[in-house]
Amino acid sequence: MKLVIGSDHGAYELKEELKTWLGEHEYAFEDVGTHNGERCDYPLVAQSVAEKIQRGEADRGILLCGTGIGISIAANKFDGIRAALAHDHYTARMSREHNDANVLAMGGRVLGPEVAKDVLETWLSTEFGGERHQRRLDQIQSFEAPKTPQTVGS
Known part of the structure; x- marks a missing residue:
């Protein structure tokens, strides 16, 4: 599994901690920034x-x-992205099992590094439950589909 990770200045230190954890657990990842603690705009990182x-x-x-x-709000503006904000083991597991979240969002000023690592580990190891949940994901995806313009008289 190839991962991409990014943060703004408010979570730079947590990102660095999680990168170390990812490396120790042999996950392949790319860091898209920020690469220092200087102020930056989170919507561009989400993009x-x-x-x-x-x-x-x-x-x-x-x-x-x-x-x-x-950052989760910004990421969810992109088609095909299902970003879920998780703050504990349960929300991490449910975001994958029920929602097939492909982006995990966390708060650097909200979670300590050990809790964040637990959330990340849970999120990475949980598979999508499929079945009844797929119908709901299909409904969500239909919101992203281009709408065919209606003509007068049709």
């Missing part, structure tokens, strides 16, 4: 991660900002 997934350059993404809220 980088989302577009890599859309192009098939990564299977899943990890996004971090101060709370995880803004």
